Amino acid sequence: MAIWAGPQTYYGINNVSDYDDNRLYTFANMAHGKTLQFGCGHQVCGTNTHISCIYNLVGGYPHSVLYETGKACTKNKDCTTYKGSTCEQADHLCVFTGKPPVPGGGENKMCRGNKEMTDPGRKAALEAHNKRRSQLAKGKVRNGKNPNNKNLPTASFMARMEYDCEAEAGAIAYASTCAFKQSPQKDRKGYGENVFVYNAPNAVPADALNAAAKKWWDQIFLDGINWEVVFKQSLRDKKIDQKGFTQMAWANSIKLGCGVQTCGLKSFVVCRYSPAGNVLNQTIYPIGDVCSGCVAACKDTDGLCM
Numbered sequence: 001m002a003i004w005a006g007p008q009t010y011y012g013i014n015n016v017s018d019y020d021d022n023r024l025y026t027f028a029n030m031a032h033g034k035t036l037q038f039g040c041g042h043q044v045c046g047t048n049t050h051i052s053c054i055y056n057l058v059g060g061y062p063h064s065v066l067y068e069t070g071k072a073c074t075k076n077k078d079c080t081t082y083k084g085s086t087c088e089q090a091d092h093l094c095v096f097t098g099k100p101p102v103p104g105g106g107e108n109k110m111c112r113g114n115k116e117m118t119d120p121g122r123k124a125a126l127e128a129h130n131k132r133r134s135q136l137a138k139g140k141v142r143n144g145k146n147p148n149n150k151n152l153p154t155a156s157f158m159a160r161m162e163y164d165c166e167a168e169a170g171a172i173a174y175a176s177t178c179a180f181k182q183s184p185q186k187d188r189k190g191y192g193e194n195v196f197v198y199n200a201p202n203a204v205p206a207d208a209l210n211a212a213a214k215k216w217w218d219q220i221f222l223d224g225i226n227w228e229v230v231f232k233q234s235l236r237d238k239k240i241d242q243k244g245f246t247q248m249a250w251a252n253s254i255k256l257g258c259g260v261q262t263c264g265l266k267s268f269v270v271c272r273y274s275p276a277g278n279v280l281n282q283t284i285y286p287i288g289d290v291c292s293g294c295v296a297a298c299k300d301t302d303g304l305c306m
Helices: 002-011 022-031 119-137 165-175 205-221 243-248
Strands: 038-045 048-055 086-088 093-095 192-198 255-263 266-274
Touching: 002 022, 119 205, 119 243, 119 255, 165 255, 165 266, 192 205, 192 243, 205 243, 205 255, 205 266
Parallel strands: none
Antiparallel strands: 038 048, 086 093, 192 266, 255 266
8 A cells, every 4th residue: 555655745735636647556546436345365476476456436537626625624514525425424434335437437318329429428528619619719819838828719600519429429539540630631631630539548527528619729829820810821830730629729610529539548538629620721710799690599608600
């Protein structure tokens, strides 16, 4: 146990709310705040003894919350992660005796024909896209790395994305190839695509998709794009790849579908978009007053066209 906990003492933790340090993997499994159960075993092999412990949740997922920060519990109402939990006064730990959640589990009612994705994963992908598109539409996204840079201009039209089961089926099929790279455009006619390699197997879809969306979107903070927000050849061929961001920000991309598949010790994340974005010499989105280009309804609160 001391060896498993040791990396934290040696390397330290930068941010427990955004865990992303594989050196701390063993410690992360021990310290994960939502883990409820574990079991251990040992086997003597010659002159060595091998010890293994299994936990009901994986603690070392990239970009996950390792545990919630704050004061330790002193009363039952402080324990809110699992409904019905109580606070054990002696060690200030929350105790839950109900049924543990299934790792990666969740309903599958939105796309019943696709069994390898969950509704929580679908909702996470959709929310991750629309939340960021809303920020962009309202002019709240900085253009480039420098914190003093101006924000990108507001969008007169930015579609609210909707989840699409057909796009998802294609994304799952390609994710299962474990290619770890974007598919040939001829193999996905009409669809745009973003891909991401998640550094853990058997990923909870929602966790992997949130990490992927953050990685793609944050490309805009590595370097700025042209103020006309046009997908020029210079942007397409840029050394700093920003095509993940531009596809997420493509105003006319309305439908979204994603897949997550385990590939060895990693997970391959694929999202597909329709209509496809990243079309050469077209605008990523039209510049103008928020919602002024919406044909139907628009929510002023998020700036997305319905």
